[in-house]
Amino acid sequence: xxxxxxxxxxxxxxxxxxxxxxxxxxxxxxxxxxxxxxxxxxxxxxxxxxxxxxxxxxxxxxxxxxxxxxxxxxxxxxxxxxxxxxxxxxxxxxxxxxxxxxxxxxxxxxxxxxxxxxxxxxxxxxxxxxxxxxxxxxxxxxxxxxxxxxxxxxxxxxxxxxxxxxxxxxxxxxxx
Amino acid sequence: xxxxxxxxxxxxxxxxxxxxxxxxxxxxxxxxxxxxxxxxxxxxxxxxxxxxxxxxxxxxxxxxxxxxxxxxxxxxxxxxxxxxxxxxxxxxxxxxxxxxxxxxxxxxxxxxxxxxxxxxxxxxxxxxxxxx
Numbered sequence: 001x002x003x004x005x006x007x008x009x010x011x012x013x014x015x016x017x018x019x020x021x022x023x024x025x026x027x028x029x030x031x032x033x034x035x036x037x038x039x040x041x042x043x044x045x046x047x048x049x050x051x052x053x054x055x056x057x058x059x060x061x062x063x064x065x066x067x068x069x070x071x072x073x074x075x076x077x078x079x080x081x082x083x084x085x086x087x088x089x090x091x092x093x094x095x096x097x098x099x100x101x102x103x104x105x106x107x108x109x110x111x112x113x114x115x116x117x118x119x120x121x122x123x124x125x126x127x128x129x130x131x132x133x134x135x136x137x138x139x140x141x142x143x144x145x146x147x148x149x150x151x152x153x154x155x156x157x158x159x160x161x162x163x164x165x166x167x168x169x170x171x172x173x174x175x176x
Numbered sequence: 177x178x179x180x181x182x183x184x185x186x187x188x189x190x191x192x193x194x195x196x197x198x199x200x201x202x203x204x205x206x207x208x209x210x211x212x213x214x215x216x217x218x219x220x221x222x223x224x225x226x227x228x229x230x231x232x233x234x235x236x237x238x239x240x241x242x243x244x245x246x247x248x249x250x251x252x253x254x255x256x257x258x259x260x261x262x263x264x265x266x267x268x269x270x271x272x273x274x275x276x277x278x279x280x281x282x283x284x285x286x287x288x289x290x291x292x293x294x295x296x297x298x299x300x301x302x303x304x305x306x307x308x
Contacts, residue, residue, distance in 0.1 A: 098243040105220075105241065116219035120241065121201070124215060124222040127243035128203055 060108030061167045067107060068164040071100050075157045078129070082146035091133035094126045101126070109167045122156045178249040178257045182238065186260055189216060189223065193267040196276070200268040214268035221246075227265050234261035 016024075074097045081090040101123050104110055110119070129149060136142055178186065192198045203213040203224070215224040222243075225236035234251040251258035270276060285292050 102242045113219050117217055120219060120222055121217045123241070123243035124217060124224065124239055125203065127239055127245070128213070128224075 057108060061170065064104070064107040064109050065164050065167050067100065067104050068160050068167075071097060071104065072157045072160050072164075074100065075153045075160075079146070079150045079153050082149055085144075087133045087136045091130050091137070094130045094133070098123050098126050098130075109163070109170070115163065118159060125152050125156070177253050178251075178260070179247065182247050182249055183257070183260070185223065185238075186236075186264060190260065190264055190267070193264065193271070196271070198267075198271065200271040202268075202272045214265065214272060225261060225264055225268065227261075234258060234265060236261065 074093055078090050078093045078097065081087070081093065101119050105116060105119055110116075129152075132144075132149070136144055189198060193200070198216055200214050200216060203215055213224070213226040215222050220241035222239040223236065224239065225234065227234050236249050237245050238247040240246050249257075251261045
């Protein structure tokens with residue numbers, strides 16, 4: 001505190017020695033105006049930064065919602081393929097769905113551990129479904145009913161749909 | 177056969193399962209009735225074990241975050257490995273079927289109620305004729 005006082009005193013002395021009284025007043029006035037302008041600019045920059053962040057978040061959420069919709073559509077395709085005993089189609093679609101779910105992991109709104117665990121469960125079920133399809137394709141005499149597997153896929157689609165609704169609701173809240 | 181590093185993981189799962197600290201899930205996606213199939217799901221990996229009742233063997237896999245198989249193992253060739261997987265399967269089944277809770281409920285009912293195993297009394301037969 002003492003050091004600051006000494007610094008201000010020394011500055012004042014220097015200004016008296018090197019400037020006229022009016023010059024000092026004008027300098028102080030200029031400093032005040034500059035200070036106000038800087039403060040306004042800073043708050044405007046902060047507001048712009050916040051707006052950019054909100055927009056980026058909203059775009060990220062929309063991307064997530066679109067990706068979830070794509071996964072749900074894929075799950076329905078697998079269900080249809082299983083009902084029609086088109087095991088090769090189901091196998092190939094399950095493979096791409098695992099990739100889509102893996103990409104979904106890094107999307108906005110999916111990062112929490114609980115959702116990561118649920119995605120891992122879906123990925124695991126799809127892997128097992130692929131194995132089952134491979135066995136069925138290798139041995140066509142194996143009995144298979146689509147009902148149990150389709151129930152697992154329906155549960156996954158319902159859960160993803162709930163996440164999508166939650167994200168849609170949150171994004172509206174964020175944009176308002 | 178179970179690789180050494182996987183055996184350590186399975187032994188850890190066994191120890192935690194014995195303390196009832198593992199959430200085992202049953203998989204219904206396989207759709208083959210002779211497979212008993214259980215797993216533990218982590219955020220970016222899964223440990224799956226199964227029993228093939230037709231062949232009388234045990235096996236398992238560890239999957240990564242994409243669902244790719246990073247390790248496969250089975251009980252063949254080692255009595256120790258078979259015992260480990262058998263114990264894990266048993267604990268997983270008990271957890272999924274809520275066996276411990278069910279047994280505890282029965283025990284509680286046996287200790288607390290003066291009469292156990294009876295069904296609620298049914299309403300006496302109504303002799304009145306149905307008016308239609």
